[in-house]
Amino acid sequence: MTTFFLAVATFLLLTLLAAVHRILRGPSRADRMLTAQLFGTTGVAILLVLAAALDQRAIVDGALVFALLAMVNTTVFVRQAWKAGSE
């Protein structure tokens, strides 16, 4: 079971790395913002699967904080974009 969890976590990490292409290519600011959002959600999933794989329930608390910070992340990006656009 642990091997399966580690395999799922590795697979999710690979999909995450594949999405980096959108950060490099993304023509607009919003593309990079939504890739950050993808990182947040996929990161939470990786942390949850790792918590099951390593049998450490404390990692679930880390995933909770990560999900909260994902919202703060996007808010900061958007505030920046609004400020830059209104100049």
Add this chain to the structure above:
Amino acid sequence: MEGRFRVTTVADGFTVACLLVGSFFFLSGTVGILRFPDALTRLHAVTKADNVGLGLVVIGLIPQSASLGSAGKLLLVWAVALIASAASSYLVSSSVTSAERMREDE
């Protein structure tokens, strides 16, 4: 003793199935973000597919959790991620439409 399922096997099979389908949803979310033509459509791919994938991962991990409290914490993580995604997607889409409106005004 044939025909008597061991609870562990059924729970493990359920976990494996949910995690496999969940990872497929995450893969489709990444494919969507790479292949869709427009920022707003990519936002759809990220928000919908990834959150369903996360939900399936959480549902798949619930049989593996040790107690009712830790299962509740997993559901809480999913709820927080859903709320954060909803708020983030609204903010990103409003910045896209305001940028388009500014470009039209020029």
